Amino acid sequence: MFKFVKKWLVNLKISTRTALSFFAIIFTALITSISAILLLQYAKQIDFKLSNNFEPAITATRDIEFIISETGRYTYDWINNPSKDKKLKLQKILDKQYRKRKIFLIELLQQPELEQSRRRLVKVDGDFLKIIEKERKVMSILQKDADYKDTIKFDAANKIYKEIESDLKKLDVNVEEVELMVIASSRKLSQKKYASYSTLSSLLVIMLIGLVVVSIISLMITNSTVIKPVSELSEVLDAVGRGQIINYEMQIQRKDEIGIIQQSTVTLIRGLKAKADIANAIGKGNYDIELKLQGKNDKLGKALIEMRNNLKNSMLKEIESKKSLEKYTLSLEKKNKELDQFAYITSHDLKSPLRGINNLSEWIEEDMGSLMTDDSKGYFKLMRGRILRLESLINSLLKYSRSGKLGGEKEWVDSRDLVLNLLRIINPPSKHVIYFDDALPIVNAVRKDIEDVFYELLTNSIKYANVIKPIINITYQHVDGKHKFCIADNGLGIATEYHSKIFTIFQTLEARDKLESVGAGLAIAKKIVEENNGEIWVESEKGKGAKFYFTWQDSVEK
């Protein structure tokens, strides 16, 4: 029932509902006011009757009563003590005063409520008229003073008087009855008046209660159909304002203004939700998502489209630059490979004619035999020495170009074992004393690379430690997450100005003829160390030995 009413209510406009409740209040007030006015009017009429008819009627009845008693007294007085004046006065009462009072009273008793009283009065009047008749008879008997002394006449008059006296007494009772009847009617009427007053007061109470009830109902309706949904809506909108897009659907379809606002809110939230979904999709990298604009002024939609397009463009640009970078890297790798190939092939192709020259010179020497002078033999020896050096230069170049370039799997290499093995292979002269740190670490490296580095540094130190008692010391430290190796000798030492030069290929500090050396070892070591993100350097002074340091990454590289 309530639901049905509510459904009917929410289909009305708020203004209609307001007007309805307003009219309900006005109507209630109007009905009760009119009833009150009518009741008052009624009571006023009763009042009017009471004061204009009933009260004078009572007074008039009393007057008549008085006149009747006066008639008796005057008659008695006049008979017992006759005088002309008394007779005249009596006549006046009977003819004029009574008549006047009677007419007035009958007039007053014309009211329907006094009908009974009036009838009674008419009867009383009839009786009194008879008494007056008798009075007149008495007066006609006793016309002159002499008549009073006439016993016969007097007795006759007295006899009538006696009748009159008894009649008057009866009449007096009747008149009193009339009076009582009028008073009773008046009381009845007064009661009616009081009844109407009490009706009026209860009507006012009912009106008050009715107004309160109507107001409460209209408040309740307003609360359930306006205030509740509006506060609900404002909560939803607050949440949306805080960025929380919550689900909002209408519980009931309604056609009033609230319904319109709810509809707008639903549209707003749906729009926002759709945009949020699209923004999320764009955030996740879906740049091809379609976006429908909600109209010309859909700024949010336009901003989203712009964002999507910019992101797409930047993604495309990124891909492009990545591609070009990859291309560049590929071409660099190709160039590097070509360079390696170039160095390798060149060295190779240089070697065959060299060998040819060597062979030919040997054959010439063989064939000429004793025909050759000692000088010529010396020249041939020198020539072959140069050929040998050229070959070792080519070999070094080959080794340099290939070092660190082979790639290969990284593995865990025990550097202590490695150094031991290398010393076995190098087999240094027995006068050399070589110490090494027992704590040499296990490193993560391509075995060939780290082997080459140690090989070159060790052979270098052994080669240049040409003092009477050569000592080579291999030590190790762990610094800043890196392995730091040191290979120290007590040899010739290197002057500071040459420290950077010795790591360049084919740089030796001694004349080549004095010490057989092509000067590629340190360059090879430097190349490998630097390709493995390490550093290599020397600490030395002329004549005080040299300390070669290099570092190696301690972690597994990605």
Add this chain to the structure above:
Amino acid sequence: MMKEKIIKILLVEDDEVDVMNVKRAFKKNNVTNPLYIAGNGIEALEFLNSEYKTNPHDYPRIVLLDLNMPKMGGIEFLRELRNNDHLKNISVFVMTTSNEDNDKIDAYNLNVAGYILKPLSMDQFMSVVSTLSNYWKLCEFPV
């Protein structure tokens, strides 16, 4: 007594001095096996095929092979040779300047009998050839 059968040897080499070197070494070590020369892989294959056709019982059974040659290199030649049903049993000695691991691995994967680094000097080569000639003599015994 069985008649000794002399094995024919094919030298595949493009460098004239190296050819002379081999010839000299043969002479010095008294190696009398007939020596044929081919300038590259293609020539060598042609020669071996024609020899096999004309004389299927006496074609060169030993090849001395250089790796760096024009037109067809040594490794390529070896691959062709091992794919040839008639010629795949020929013993091949690689003689090269290349000390590359890759070349060695490729060569041994193709079943070579030896990998000889060409030394710079004559003397060293002489000793190599004398070792080889002893081996060849073993091969010459009738099967």
